Amino acid sequence: MTILSATGLDAYLDQTEAALEQQARAELDPELIHAGLKSAMQRQCFRADTMGSVHRLFQLWLRARDPLAGLRLLEGDGRDVVAALPQAERAQWHIRLAMWGIDAHIAQGDATALHAALDAAVTLLASLPDSPDHVSAWNYLDLKIREAGAHALERRSAQACHARIAADPAQASFHVWNDARLARRQAGSFWREGDQEQARLAARRAIDILASANAGADQNTGHDEWIRLGYQLAEIVPDAVAGIVAQARARIPAGSGVFRLREIDVLIARLDAMGLYYQGELDRALAHMRLGRIVLEQDKDDRCNAVLLDWLMQAQRHEDSARLAFESIFHQHPYSAAHALTVTQRALDDGLAGQPYWHLALAFAGMAAASAGVRAGEDEAAYVRRHLALARAHSGPHPAADAIEALLLIKTAGDYHAALPLLEAAVGDVSLAHADLVFKLWVARIHVHGAPAALAMPFVPAASGVACNDVGMHLGYALNDVLPEGVTVARADLQVLRARYYEAGVARFDAFVASGEGDTGDGNAKVCSALCIGLAAHHYFYRSEPAVALALHQKGHAAARFPEHFQGAVNCYTALGDDAALIDSAEHLWHFAADHGYSAHLPTAYIPDVVAALHKLGRNADIAIWLQRLDEWWARLDHKQRSAHQQKYMGALVLVLAYMAHTQPGDAMLRLDPMLPAVSAAACPIMCATAAHALRSAGQLARAEQLYLEALGHVVAGNAWHEAQRASILAGLDQCRRPDAQAKPWWKVW
Numbered sequence: 001m002t003i004l005s006a007t008g009l010d011a012y013l014d015q016t017e018a019a020l021e022q023q024a025r026a027e028l029d030p031e032l033i034h035a036g037l038k039s040a041m042q043r044q045c046f047r048a049d050t051m052g053s054v055h056r057l058f059q060l061w062l063r064a065r066d067p068l069a070g071l072r073l074l075e076g077d078g079r080d081v082v083a084a085l086p087q088a089e090r091a092q093w094h095i096r097l098a099m100w101g102i103d104a105h106i107a108q109g110d111a112t113a114l115h116a117a118l119d120a121a122v123t124l125l126a127s128l129p130d131s132p133d134h135v136s137a138w139n140y141l142d143l144k145i146r147e148a149g150a151h152a153l154e155r156r157s158a159q160a161c162h163a164r165i166a167a168d169p170a171q172a173s174f175h176v177w178n179d180a181r182l183a184r185r186q187a188g189s190f191w192r193e194g195d196q197e198q199a200r201l202a203a204r205r206a207i208d209i210l211a212s213a214n215a216g217a218d219q220n221t222g223h224d225e226w227i228r229l230g231y232q233l234a235e236i237v238p239d240a241v242a243g244i245v246a247q248a249r250a251r252i253p254a255g256s257g258v259f260r261l262r263e264i265d266v267l268i269a270r271l272d273a274m275g276l277y278y279q280g281e282l283d284r285a286l287a288h289m290r291l292g293r294i295v296l297e298q299d300k301d302d303r304c305n306a307v308l309l310d311w312l313m314q315a316q317r318h319e320d321s322a323r324l325a326f327e328s329i330f331h332q333h334p335y336s337a338a339h340a341l342t343v344t345q346r347a348l349d350d351g352l353a354g355q356p357y358w359h360l361a362l363a364f365a366g367m368a369a370a371s372a373g374v375r376a377g378e379d380e381a382a383y384v385r386r387h388l389a390l391a392r393a394h395s396g397p398h399p400a401a402d403a404i405e406a407l408l409l410i411k412t413a414g415d416y417h418a419a420l421p422l423l424e425a426a427v428g429d430v431s432l433a434h435a436d437l438v439f440k441l442w443v444a445r446i447h448v449h450g451a452p453a454a455l456a457m458p459f460v461p462a463a464s465g466v467a468c469n470d471v472g473m474h475l476g477y478a479l480n481d482v483l484p485e486g487v488t489v490a491r492a493d494l495q496v497l498r499a500r501y502y503e504a505g506v507a508r509f510d511a512f513v514a515s516g517e518g519d520t521g522d523g524n525a526k527v528c529s530a531l532c533i534g535l536a537a538h539h540y541f542y543r544s545e546p547a548v549a550l551a552l553h554q555k556g557h558a559a560a561r562f563p564e565h566f567q568g569a570v571n572c573y574t575a576l577g578d579d580a581a582l583i584d585s586a587e588h589l590w591h592f593a594a595d596h597g598y599s600a601h602l603p604t605a606y607i608p609d610v611v612a613a614l615h616k617l618g619r620n621a622d623i624a625i626w627l628q629r630l631d632e633w634w635a636r637l638d639h640k641q642r643s644a645h646q647q648k649y650m651g652a653l654v655l656v657l658a659y660m661a662h663t664q665p666g667d668a669m670l671r672l673d674p675m676l677p678a679v680s681a682a683a684c685p686i687m688c689a690t691a692a693h694a695l696r697s698a699g700q701l702a703r704a705e706q707l708y709l710e711a712l713g714h715v716v717a718g719n720a721w722h723e724a725q726r727a728s729i730l731a732g733l734d735q736c737r738r739p740d741a742q743a744k745p746w747w748k749v750w
Contacts (some may be wrong), residue, residue: 006045012044015058020063038064048077051085051093058100067107074101092131098124099137102144102431118145119153126160134164151193153445158185174221180209183454184232191236194241203237220226223251227267234274241275245445258513259525259559265516266294266523270304291516294523295466297560301335302328302520307338309343322347322354326361327399330464331434332368341365341374356391360400363387384408393467399429403437410440416447428544431519433463436469442475442497443482455497461504464521465512468505469531472498474558495542502535506552509559525560533564540568546575563589563598570606586610590629603633604645606651611659621662627656627671651687654679658694666700676707685714685722689729701736 004012016037023033048054054077061070074097082093099123101607105114121141125134140163145154162182165171171178183206190199210221210229226248234241245268250636252264270292277285289311293304305328313319321343327342329334344361362553365371366383375383385408388401395401403426406419413458422442427433439462445454462468475498479489509528512518519526537553539545550572557565566589586606593601607630611623634649642649654675661668672694679691692707711729715722 002193003047005044005049009048009057011048013053013060016040016060017056018504027028034063034065038066040067041066044079046073049081049128050075051078051081054081055096055100060102062104062107065107067104068388070104070107070572071101074104091128092133094115094124094128095131095133095137099140102141106144115153116148118148122153122157122160126164130164140271146192148193151189154189154192155186158182158189173218174220176209176212176214176221177225180225180229183209184229187236191669196236203233204679206233206241207240217645220708221251222253222263223248226251227271230271231274231343234271235278238275238278239629241271241749245271245275257424257558257719259509259528261437262513262516263296263525265611266291266296286315286317294512294518295520296523297527302333302495304723305333305336305520306339313343313688315348318347318354322352322357322361326357326364327431329361329368330364330372330400330403330432331520332370337368337370341688342370345374355357355394356398359387359391359394359441360398360404363391363401364405364407367404367411373655381408381412400428400432402426403432404414406444407437407440410444413666416444418450421443427460430461430465431465433461435467435474437473438462438467439474439478446487446489447484448603449489451483451493455489457492457505460502461500463739464519465505466521466524466527466532468501468508469527469534469743471529472501472505472534475501475681476496492600493540495538499535499538499542499543502531502538505531506535506555526562529556529560529562529565532559533562533568536568540571540575544570550576559591563592563596563601567600567606570609574606574609578614582613583610583617583619600647601633602645603630604648611656615659615662620659622662623656624667627653632657645680647684650678650682651690654687654694658690658697661694661697666695669700678709680707685711685715685729688714689725689732692732693730694730698734705733705736708736 007710013389020033020037020084037060048057054073058070058073061067061073064244078097082090082097085093102114102121104116108541116142121171125137125141140717142154142157145157161179165178166175189200189208190202199679206229210226223676226244230244232243233331248268252261256264273285273288273292286308287302289308293308295302297332302586305514306323309321309324309328312324320643325340328336329344329396340361344358345474355638359548363384364375365374366387372380384404388405391401392398399441402422404428406422421707423437426437427441441460442454445457449457462471475494479494483489506528507682508518508522509531512522532552536549536556539552541550553565553568553572556562566585569585570582570589571671573585589606592598592604611626612624630653637645654672657668657672672691676691679687688707688711692704692711695704695707708729713725715726
């Protein structure tokens with residue numbers, strides 16, 4: 001029999017994988033696909049000679065429902081390939097072979113063999129040198145051990161992993177946290193095993209370790225670590241939560257900003273709620289989770305809404321449950337919407353109170369792409385209208401029903417005229433005013449009334465700070481795609497409307513910071529910061545209010561650090577004439593861009609202002625620092641980027657050299673002289689005049705005079721900016737021709 005290997009095996013794998021994809025798209029019976037694959041593979045003889053082909057062939061054996069063949073492949077070809085690899089690469093591939101083997105044992109369904117493989121994997125990971133796969137392998141292994149219910153092995157794995165971490169010098173400042181983490185993992189393992197006494201002992205040991213005298217200033221044991229430990233132990237020792245919260249609050253840094261303090265309040269509210277829940281105080285837990293459900297920037301989703309919904313159902317508060325389920329589905333929350341749909345269907349099956357919101361939830365779920373399967377093949381419009389009718393039968397006219405019907409009319413028929421009165425009625429309940437609804441209201445107004453009249457209509461607030469931000473984004477980037485043919489919105493009018501949403505969004509976040517209360521979308525620090533950027537830009541560029549813009553940049557920066565706030569502060573301080581603050585802000589901007597990256601970073605836009613400020617303050621020696629930074633930035637650009645920024649770079653460089661020439665003429669001329677042909681070729685009056693200023697400051701009056709004359713020749717009549725430079729050029733030319741020309745610097749024209 002021919003052995004498939006090397007390129008022959010690769011071709012076979014390509015063809016087989018493509019055939020499986022086609023069969024899946026054709027919706028063939030999965031059992032027939034698996035049986036056919038297994039039969040076809042068993043007729044072949046394979047020899048994999050790379051780890052890539054080992055893995056692909058192994059995956060095919062699993063898809064063929066033949067995990068034993070997959071294991072034989074790993075033990076044979078897999079180990080042979082690893083043995084032939086360079087020594088430095090073997091550890092990571094031994095780990096991968098072990099993890100793949102665990103997958104095969106899981107597929108095989110032999111618990112004894114699986115436990116043996118898991119045990120061997122723990123021993124392997126503990127014995128091998130560090131590799132790129134070590135951390136992810138430990139995490140994966142721990143998950144599989146827990147799923148297998150191997151509790152004693154889970155604790156041995158935790159101990160082995162901890163020993164590796166403790167031996168790492170880079171973890172020296174985390175040793176107290178890691179010791180507490182080990183005790184916490186042991187507590188969880190005992191709890192899952194059913195040994196509650198040992199679980200509580202280990203949990204309290206974790207708390208004692210974190211509170212011990214060893215947790216000194218050199219250890220990372222701040223409020224975040226205490227809150228994290230609390231979440232992990234709340235079910236096991238709920239009576240300890242109050243003490244954990246006290247420890248966390250005692251460690252909040254004194255300089256924490258107001259937004260960060262509110263975020264901590266939300267995190268602690270969640271922890272308090274968990275402790276109360278596990279102590280059986282459900283009503284008090286529900287009260288705390290009302291704050292805890294606010295979604296923070298650090299959250300991956302809104303699962304606290306799902307927890308709150310479950311607790312409400314457990315408390316038999318079905319009216320509140322129905323309202324929350326509808327909210328999660330209607331606002332398409334990233335985690336709780338799917339859970340709320342399951343709860344809604346179960347509630348209707350059980351005939352629970354809570355109408356009209358159970359049917360309203362199903363009506364909108366039938367329109368949403370993520371939950372459209374709830375219709376089970378029923379026509380979308382028929383399904384939605386059926387549930388709207390059931391909802392209205394319970395409540396009569398309802399703004400949520402109006403909102404859903406309006407969205408259906410727009411989606412299925414593009415009927416903005418019929419949708420508009422429904423939308424106007426719906427947004428009277430601000431809790432319904434999610435970004436898409438509000439955006440479609442403005443679109444409908446423009447369709448029905450025309451742009452000027454529509455934009456003069458009453459402002460409609462959105463449901464949250466995040467929703468306000470999203471409305472502003474939709475208006476800026478999606479409006480033109482949905483306007484009637486031939487209809488346009490004046491840019492200035494649209495900018496004013498967008499700014500009102502930015503302003504409303506900032507106000508929502510301000511209210512959350514002031515009160516600690518708000519919608520789930522009022523706690524995201526990054527969105528608050530982004531809104532401040534947009535609103536600051538409006539006040540700076542459209543209203544010429546740099547002081548207002550500066551205050552917004554400072555507020556946004558306090559919420560979440562974005563480079564646009566540093567850039568905005570530089571612009572504002574320049575406009576306000578605060579030279580010292582301008583220099584300080586530019587320092588922050590430069591270092592932030594260097595440390596964190598900033599794709600829109602253009603030093604040519606602010607370095608000229610920085611060196612001008614340095615000169616005014618008598619800090620001429622620092623100009624060389626900024627010249628070096630300009631050079632560093634330019635050196636990092638590729639050919640395409642240099643082509644795009646060549647003119648601005650030259651202009652900035654010439655200006656820096658002009659200021660440098662006043663106190664360091666020799667150094668300035670060494671850089672400027674080779675550039676002068678390119679300066680002349682640029683035919684830019686400002687650049688030529690600036691180079692002339694530098695030559696005059698360096699005492700080269702004849703050459704300066706020639707460049708001033710060139711600059712005059714490049715002034716374009718009728719160009720307001722060019723004409724504005726004419727007086728400066730003539731003044732510089734006059735200085736060159738005066739007997740005392742070298743007695744005055746170029747930047748003084750008297």
